[in-house]
Amino acid sequence: MKDSIIEIKNLNIEFSSENQKVVALEKINLDINKNEFICIMGVSGCGKTTLLNALAGFIQPTNGKILLKDNEIQGPGPDRAVVFQDDAVFPWLSVEDNIAYSHKIKSKYGDKEKELVNNYINLVGLEDFKKAWPRQLSGGMRKRVDLARAFSAEPELLLMDEPFGALDIMTKEKLQEELRKFWVERPRTIVFITHDVEEAVFLGDKVIVMTPRPGKIDLIIEPNLSKNRDMSIKSDSVFFDNVKKIRQRIKDH
């Protein structure tokens, strides 16, 4: 029995613009297991966002395929929620309605769904802001709404495209800790894109380092840190060695 939920097979993605062909991704082969937390790490232009967009179904492969539970990905779907870097919280819905969005559009919002949504509101610590408009929240709180909304849709795969990229460092570290905590409490398959080495090592159980132009998988590292972790792990030598190893590798690109 195989436990991989995603299989990426010989994935090639090319973009062509006026007499120029850019190979964004070349020969990507990767299996992702159920409830694995994977970070994809690389410099700008290494195709990591292209890979995420292909997983989300926003773009189609030029060659090769991506299978989600043995079905080829054809387009965006509710089995794959995305958290973007930019603020995507719907400003015209209250915090609660944002987090309940994926359930409310299906017009089945019964007691079971309500409880689920409430659990996520509590998990991100926004129980006092249920009825608030997003504009009344700080950037970090809005990101929490965004995360809770994606988690509450209970997708097979959670895709995160540098979700904390626009936040200040304090908020960013706090949310990294929280995200790791959610994941331990409510295991999900997460693919997290980042260009921040420390973020990748802190969050991921598996870090995939990519090389730029054309984007290829260069290195897969399993940091082997304890399951429950907080920022104090950053002074751990295991953490530091992993960061150093990746930094060195990127320098050689």
Next chain:
Amino acid sequence: MKFNHKYLSLLTIIIIFSIWFGITGDGFALVRKFIFPSPRQVFEAILRISDIIPLDILYTLSRLIVGFFLGSVLGVTLGLLMSYSKIINSIFDPIVESIRPVPVIAMIPFLIMWFGIGEIGKLVLITLGVFAIIVVSTLEAVKNVPKIYVRAAKTLGANDNQIFRSIIIPGMIPGIVGPLRVATALSFTLVVAAEFMGAQQGVGYRIMEARRLFVTDVILLNVIIITILAGIADRLVRYITDYLTRWSERK
């Protein structure tokens, strides 16, 4: 400090009123009574025609409200349909683009020929003017809804229909707030123009009638009445749209 600013506005009003009083008949009589009536004359005009003022206002407002309502509902509906379906867009785009730049007032002679001087011609004029503004603004407002919301909704499982209802419609509302206020102001211009072209009642008709009889105090009184009504309508529209966009950053 806020207090002082308010008093400043009050001062401006007092000065303007004093100038009006000062240069007209009851003050230093710098302009002839007939050319520009004094405050007292206008007040006397109120007493003189107090029995017809309410009915005039009622007629004018009824025409305006029905025309504005039809124009905005048709404009928003067609605008939304055009942004929802490429086919509908291709069919209606040439029509919208060709009526948009037409100053509707220039159509008055035709409207009289086609619909007579009854209520229909007046409604068509106002509806058309409001419609032209609103349909274009709706198309623009839909285009300006950030794409990231659409993408997020898609990955949360929304289909095209649900995206339209839950993202596009609420997201476009802030974009038509300004145009709705412009359309409100325009409908006042148009209702007066429509009543100029022929009517039996209404503020615009009263102005035209008073012009024929050279009763300038009645003209000025009706100008003041329509101005006050336009001011109230603008407040009302602003109040409603502020409520509809109470979630937005703007405030």
